Amino acid sequence: xxxxxxxxxxxxxxxxxxxxxxxxxxxxxxxxxxxxxxxxxxxxxxxxxxxxxxxxxxxxxxxxxxxxxxxxxxxxxxxxxxxxxxxxxxxxxxxxxxxxxxxxxxxxxxxxxxxxxxxxxxxxxxxxxxxxxxxxxxxxxxxxxxxxxxxxxxxxxxxxxxxxxxxxxxxxxxxxxxxxxxxxxxxxxxxxxxxxxxxxxxxxxxxxxxxxxxxxxxxxxxxxxxxxxxx
Amino acid sequence: xxxxxxxxxxxxxxxxxxxxxxxxxxxxxxxxxxxxxxxxxxxxxxxxxxxxxxxxxxxxxxxxxxxxxxxxxxxxxxxxxxxxxxxxxxxxxxxxxxxxxxxxxxxxxxxxxxxxxxxxxxxxxxxxxxxxxxxxxxxxxxxxxxxxxxxxxxxxxxxxxxxxxxxxxxxxxxxxxxxxxxxxxxxxxxxxxxxxxxxxxxxxxxxxxxxxxxxxxxxxxxxxxxxxxxx
Numbered sequence: 001x002x003x004x005x006x007x008x009x010x011x012x013x014x015x016x017x018x019x020x021x022x023x024x025x026x027x028x029x030x031x032x033x034x035x036x037x038x039x040x041x042x043x044x045x046x047x048x049x050x051x052x053x054x055x056x057x058x059x060x061x062x063x064x065x066x067x068x069x070x071x072x073x074x075x076x077x078x079x080x081x082x083x084x085x086x087x088x089x090x091x092x093x094x095x096x097x098x099x100x101x102x103x104x105x106x107x108x109x110x111x112x113x114x115x116x117x118x119x120x121x122x123x124x125x126x127x128x129x130x131x132x133x134x135x136x137x138x139x140x141x142x143x144x145x146x147x148x149x150x151x152x153x154x155x156x157x158x159x160x161x162x163x164x165x166x167x168x169x170x171x172x173x174x175x176x177x178x179x180x181x182x183x184x185x186x187x188x189x190x191x192x193x194x195x196x197x198x199x200x201x202x203x204x205x206x207x208x209x210x211x212x213x214x215x216x217x218x219x220x221x222x223x224x225x226x227x228x229x230x231x
Numbered sequence: 232x233x234x235x236x237x238x239x240x241x242x243x244x245x246x247x248x249x250x251x252x253x254x255x256x257x258x259x260x261x262x263x264x265x266x267x268x269x270x271x272x273x274x275x276x277x278x279x280x281x282x283x284x285x286x287x288x289x290x291x292x293x294x295x296x297x298x299x300x301x302x303x304x305x306x307x308x309x310x311x312x313x314x315x316x317x318x319x320x321x322x323x324x325x326x327x328x329x330x331x332x333x334x335x336x337x338x339x340x341x342x343x344x345x346x347x348x349x350x351x352x353x354x355x356x357x358x359x360x361x362x363x364x365x366x367x368x369x370x371x372x373x374x375x376x377x378x379x380x381x382x383x384x385x386x387x388x389x390x391x392x393x394x395x396x397x398x399x400x401x402x403x404x405x406x407x408x409x410x411x412x413x414x415x416x417x418x419x420x421x422x423x424x425x426x427x428x429x430x431x432x433x434x435x436x437x438x439x440x441x442x443x444x445x446x447x448x449x450x451x452x453x454x455x456x457x458x459x460x461x462x
Contacts, residue, residue: 010259041268083425098331100302103444103445106334106438106441106442107442108446108447109437109438110433110434110438110441111433111434111437111441122251131443135438135442136438137438140306140437140438141437143368152354153320167456172335191318199457200343200452201455202342203340203341203342203343203344203455206340206341206342206371206372207337207340207341207367207368209341209366210337210338210341210342211334211338211364211366211444212336213334213442214334214337214338214444214445217441217449218444218448218449218452221431221449221452221453222452224432224434225398225432
């Protein structure tokens, strides 16, 4: 039982609060029974596993937790990265909100056969908030890294100003759903690499965009259904 | 120009960090130029408007901001609540994550004509995080409060274990999309009040649920499209 805050395992967990340490060491933290179970279900072996009151004193574990309420169990895992590909996958450009990155990873795991590729300016998918938002899908379907141009398949950019509606896209695989940060949308340099642009039709008089993770999820749902119907 | 942290307006902003004060005073805070512009666009008059370096010293404003990076402008507004209704609307049960509540408010504003009704156990839609996640839709389409049984129209519960797929639902308005917290889904007492249950079809071998805001958004997209096609 760990009883000192100077313990090396606790020091490791504290370092994991910072992106540069996560990247340098290639590790990340998952907290809570649901995430730990998702890791086990995906065959991920924790490098360190700390259970409150068993492996470590409860107060010491709470002190290194990223959750306000503390945690009963915490694991440190190796980061994994997928190869890009699949009949349906996602490319995110400059999506800085970790909750959106994690939610997109969850939705791709549920609705697509390919991973989420993270382009420049995206939040760290292995931050505590992104890991939580992935609801454990970070283990079963790790993200990919790279540039849009490297991806095989047609690139479909989600663009609120496109003429084509999503439901009218020819859903011929492989397709890469491309989306950008809320405010700027997909930047021109990424749009220039897109093979087609489509919008999610919205109510007249309402806003002209959805949250980026919502838009990606709607696109995956629509395209998956259309591929299943025509494939 | 405010130069003292003891100023009454700054005290008001600080009180707004707590839900009980927001509820008691019927007020909330929006930060940042985008949200302030969304408020103005929806005709919401701020009770207090604080611009950094104009109305208040920059450091004093940063100290009451809920954003880590501080803010250039902050407004205090009156909470507003919608009446439930519409051809397509949403009911959330025990959705405790403010980001999900805010995102659902955004999606309903973009895709539906009715508001998001918040049932028991939901996060405060007027918390800073929910207001940000609504991307300003909190001003144009305030949420409603109440119980599912009070809502007119057929209640469609999103249930990963339902036999009926979302795309096979008869999209006869008025329809209320009902969803619950991630882990528990829609509880039995709310399911008992649902007129029908439907699932969002997912990839075999993948997870059996989406983030609740994603699920609601997909349902609104599908049902809106089907109402438009048949209506």
